[in-house]
Amino acid sequence: MLLLIFLSSGLFLGWSLGANDAANIFGSAVGSKMIRFRKAAFIASIFVVLGAVFQGRGTADTLSSLGAVDALAGGFTVSLCAALTVFWMTRYAIPVSTSQAIVGAIIGWSMFAGLPTNYTVLTKIVSTWVSGPVLGMAFAAGLFLLLRGFLRRTKIHVIKLDSYIRISLIVAGAFGAYSLGANNIANVMGVFVNAAPDVLLNFGLFTLDGVQLLFLLGGLAIALGIFTYSERVMHTVGNGILSLSPEAAIVVVLSQALVLFIFSSSSLSAFLMSMGLPAIPLVPVSSTQVVVGSVIGIGLVKGAREIKLKALGEIAAGWVVTPLAAGILTYIALFFVQNVFKLQVFSIKAEGTKIHLDTGTAVAENAPEINLILPAILAMSALAIIILIFLVFRQQKLRLKTENELLHQQNNYYQAQKTLSGMEVTAVHLENSLLSQKLETKRREYINIALNISSQREFLQSVAAKIDEIRLVGDQQQLLEQLNDLSLMVKQKMNFSDETEELYAQIELIHKDFRQKLANAFPDLTEQEKRLAVLLRLNFSSKEIASLMGISPKSAEIARYRLRKKLNLGKGESLTFFIQNL
Incomplete structure (x- = not known):
């Protein structure tokens, strides 16, 4: 329990590293929605843990060479001060690296313990703070040129290219997560290596010693940070800070992964030494600074003319301020922990010693070996069963969801068909109603025509009978009277009052909206003036208007003049044009 308190x-620090640095791996992919966050977090978590457990010894050995923190209270203080330095530097927008913070804190511990600082190791570490971004820049520029040339030659279809990019982002992200765990686990658990239990766990296919168990715990803390808090940072990096195309994002992630892998691979370093070449320093480097270098490399290839020297100056200032602040804070904190809380922050017996972890057998020879083959098999079997049950239920859930969506679509289609049928029925009823109205109108017209023919026949018959009577009249005076009566009867018939009223009724029905507008605009118009306006809208001439209204053409002209006055028309304005455009 006390060990877990000191490891907190x-x-x-591991949680913070996972919450922030995971964005450098999958930020562009998640921000551009090429990969979902849950998938990215799952892949990153698995490979971070694998990298930390199976390849984290090299960088931890370098930090131990710089200063072997040999007391739990000292390790707790060093790690806490590094985390606080990162927190405060980030709060004040100063570029910061976890690697630089932990290095500064270890130097502060060495100074407090009175132990000499290994300047050879320190120089090696500081050199990687410059060589890491430069190497990332070189890798990014070369890979981007190769990828761009390959895409130009192959001319892959855009749909296939999108699929290939997604797969490449996943592969590059997995490699980047593995390299991040391998390189940066020393920042998280390097100062607690001396507190690792002397135990060896045998899982059959592989074994884990106490240091690897410590790295496993740190890797899980990084994975927890990825799952709980990195989504917002990923979206920020993907949409705001790194405005990159998917192809450039692959290059950035891959170049960063290569740099981290190179500075954490014990096998690669040993291979170079066997070839007579200088060994690669196994040092935890800042993934953020490598990403910055990679982005600058791509910008140079694209022909970027402006590199923000101010930003580069802030990064360089961070290299100096971060370890210095972490070292001072650690020195002060160790004083209080030792003198106020009476905790031992370093061991006098261990002065001058140095721990090596790159041998692969960092546990004592007499460390008890625990056989976990059978529990591991049972655990894997249980995990496989759980995954199988999960997949079955997930498939069932997806099937039910698909069926529900299909039923919903069918219901929507049925409702749409029902609505369309109702609209068609309504349209048919409306059409039938209009046809009925037209038939009724035609029937009335035919009746009126028939009645008019009958009326005209009766009138002409009465005229013929009257003429026959006049022929038999012998008296001149009586003949004149009969002719006068016949003339008066014809003139009365020529009045066509019924037909005229019927005509006006039809016209007013058709131009009902016009009459309403005219009445609203000019409420002082008489009924006769309104009829005149309707006839003018139909473009009737004065002669035709006079005939329809039963007045002389001169009276029709006078009526037009009076209507102009009431409509307030000026001289030169056309009365007919005004009425037709009202």
């Missing part, structure tokens, strides 16, 4: 600062 390292676990907090």
Whole structure:
């Protein structure tokens, strides 16, 4: 329990590293929605843990060479001060690296313990703070040129290219997560290596010693940070800070992964030494700074003319301020932990010693070996069963969801068909109603025509009978009277009052909206003036208007003049044009 309390600062540092640095791996992919966050977090978590457990010894050995923190209270203080330095530097927008913070804190511990600082190791570490971004820049520029040339030659279809990019982002992200765990686990758990239990767990296919168990715990803390807090950072990096195309994002992630892998691979370093070449320093480097270098490399290839020297100056200032602040804070904190809380922050017996972890057998020879083959098989079997049950239920859920969506679509289609049928029925009823109205109108017209023919026949018959009577009249005076009566009867018939009223009724029905507008605009118009306006809208001439209204053409002209006055028309304005455009 006491061990977990002291390890809490390292676990907090690991959580912070996962929450922030995972964005450098999958930020562009998640921000551009090429990969979902859950998938990215799952892949990153698995490979971070694998990298930390199976390849984290090299960088931890370098930090131990710089200063072997040999007391739990000292390790707790060093890790906590590094985390606080990262927190405060980030709060004040100063570029910061977890690697630089932990290095500064270890130097502060060495100074407090009175131990000499290994300047050879320190120089090696500081050199990687410059060589890491430069190497990332070189890798990014070369890979981007190769990828761009390959895409130009192959001319892959855009749909296939999108699929290939998604797969490449996943592969590059997995490699980047593995390299991040391998390189940066030393920042999280390097100062607690001396507290690792002397135990060896045998799982059959592989074994884990106490240091690897410590790295496993730190890797899980990083994975927890990825799952709980990195989504917002990923979206920020993907949409705001790194405005990159998917192809450029692959290059950035891959170049960063290569740099981290190179500075954490014990096998690669040993291979170079066997070839007579200088060994690669196994040092935890800042993934953020490598990403910055990679982006600058791509910008140079694209022909970027402006490199923000101010930003580069801030990064360089961070290289100096971060370890210095972490070292001072650690020195002060160790004083309080030792003198106020009476905790031992370093061991006098261990002065001058140095721990090596790159041998692969860092546990004592007499460390008890625990056989976990059978529990591992049972655990894997249980995990496989759980995954199988999950997949079955997930498939069932997806099937039910698909069926529900299909039923919903069918219901929507049925409702749409029902609505369309109702609209068609309504349209048919409306059409039938209009046809009925037309038939009724035609029937009335035919009746009126028939009645008019009958009326005209009766009138002409009465005229013929009257003429026959006049022929038989012998008296001149009586003949004149009969002719006068016949003339008066014809003139009365020529009045056509019924037909005229019927005509006006039809016209007013058709131009009902016009009459309403005219009445609203000019409420002082008489009924006769309104009829005149309707006839003018139909473009009737004065002669035709006079005939329809039963007045003389001169009276029709006078009526037009009076209507102009009431409509307030000026001289030169056309009365007919005004009425037709009202």
